[in-house]
């Protein structure tokens with residue numbers, strides 16, 4: 195019997211690598227060589243990676259297997275249809291058919307759910323006997339003991355930068371809402387026996403870089419440490435992906451570096467802790483990012499930061515803020531993704547319940563398109579901002595800011611940044627959304643003063659103040675926090691103020707409001723609900739002088755009566771809104 199195994203590729207989008215790009219900086223996927231290795235002897239196998247060669251549908255074959263990730267599902271279905279037209283039976287397997295089998299079944303003769311190790315041989319036996327079943331389901335997670343050596347010899351090896359692709363573990367100890375890994379592998383973290391991994395590494399070409407395609411190579415730190423120590427003598431350069439808690443393990447970072455680790459892809463995802471909590475990425479702590487990144491850098495390991503844009507707490511200022519963070523921390527590489535509710539994930543179920551999915555063309559589920567309704571911006575603004583961020587990050591200005599330091603490593607970093615830059619040239623230009631700069635300028639914390647003396651403060655209400663003053667002694671919150679939300683329906687910016695409005699914070703607030711007035715015609719609603727204390731000077735000076743020419747109205751919301759008297763006195767004609775009906 196002769197079978198053909200296919201890995202589909204994207205069709206004519208700006209995300210598709212050219213064969214030249216694949217050869218200069220891409221690595222070969224492990225899936226097909228691994229499936230070929232699991233195929234019993236006596237069956238002739240042909241592998242086609244569509245990223246590097248076209249599919250000849252007329253070449254004789256008895257059976258076709260296609261590996262399917264969600265964003266490649268439409269292409270996989272097209273390929274399947276072509277073969278089935280020619281009378282060749284087709285099976286679909288991989289993450290997408292496993293998490294969404296009902297759909298995949300409509301596009302093939304059979305669907306494989308789960309890992310291939312326990313079901314591939316029975317499938318092939320059924321094909322030989324002419325009784326292929328519509329569904330094959332792996333009932334247990336595969337043992338990673340005794341995995342065969344991948345059949346790299348069946349791929350066009352010189353079409354890639356490297357075919358040194360190896361997997362040492364499967365699964366991840368965490369379960370982030372947007373990720374398919376734990377939905378597919380369950381809450382398992384399985385490690386291959388180390389001697390088997392070493393035996394496989396010894397078959398690789400040490401002159402080329404190596405990639406561990408694990409979901410989280412440090413999921414079990416002791417195992418990772420043993421692995422890194424064991425491969426030190428091979429003097430290879432390697433990369434992989436892991437969680438940011440790598441920074442906690444000095445010994446592990448040291449061993450990784452000594453064994454040739456040059457870079458890790460790390461899911462930093464978002465610079466907002468609210469977002470991180472929202473998607474349940476418990477290992478990420480935004481307030482520790484700077485320190486963690488510094489520690490990883492100190493060990494000589496570069497970072498490719500995985501960043502997600504468009505989460506529920508991201509407004510249009512997220513693009514500039516994210517860029518600033520990546521530049522400040524001198525992150526060497528970044529991969530930006532628009533939040534994507536991948537079918538089968540917790541995020542998908544939530545978005546589905548909330549009725550927020552607006553596009554079910556799976557080919558757009560690769561992180562480059564907005565397929566859901568974001569909370570704090572329009573889908574178009576998110577896409578524009580995403581392109582803008584990518585282009586800015588790989589601009590020469592940013593590249594030099596991030597990686598300029600003499601040495602051999604800089605040469606590698608520059609080369610890879612330039613490779614990314616070339617690819618990104620194909621992307622649409624992308625513009626910062628209209629309100630991005632206003633939100634970026636307005637949002638933030640203003641330091642009110644080193645410590646606030648209670649004399650001269652006007653309390654929000656007498657009762658609250660009496661209570662709080664008693665419990666807090668002489669100091670109160672030292673900041674005025676400003677959070678701006680766009681109210682599209684009202685064409686207004688709702689500015690939530692929290693903390694202390696005194697002379698210092700009021701002056702800075704005034705500058706920010708003046709900037710907003712200059713840049714937008716939207717009304718401004720200042721929400722006083724969480725202003726704990728104010729000084730007379732603060733209440734007097736937080737507004738810029740009235741300018742007849744602007745068509746913008748400033749309104750104040752939830753102003754307690756104590757403040758209101760003063761505001762009415764200081765700012766004639768200022769509008770007040772009562773109650774909860776501002777949105």
Ligand code: B12
Nearest residue numbers: 223225259261263264287288306309310374375407560561
């Ligand atoms: C390595 C990797 C990458 C690498 C590159 C891919 C490469 N050249 O190897 C990088 C980091 C670049 C990458 C990028 C992306 N990736 Co990726 N990647 C992986 C990762 C970690 C390992 C894949 C792998 O090699 N596995 C090893 C092989 C042996 O296992 P396997 O493919 O799963 O196959 C097994 C089973 O699935 C099954 N099987 C698979 N196919 C078939 C077919 C048949 C017929 C049968 C019977 C069985 C079968 O049997 C196999 C053996 O058990 C997976 C996670 C994972 N563990 O699968 C994510 C994963 C595949 N990636 C994912 C995504 C979303 C992406 C991106 C779109 C992310 C983004 N937004 O940019 C990009 C796409 C880039 C592109 N244009 O291709 C998702 C896919 C989700 C989905 N539902 O489709 C995954 C599952 C991770 C996740 N976070 O959820 N990725």
Ligand code: SF4
Nearest residue numbers: 366368369370373375
């Ligand atoms: S840490 Fe990474 S691999 Fe693990 S569940 Fe979260 S996103 Fe997925």
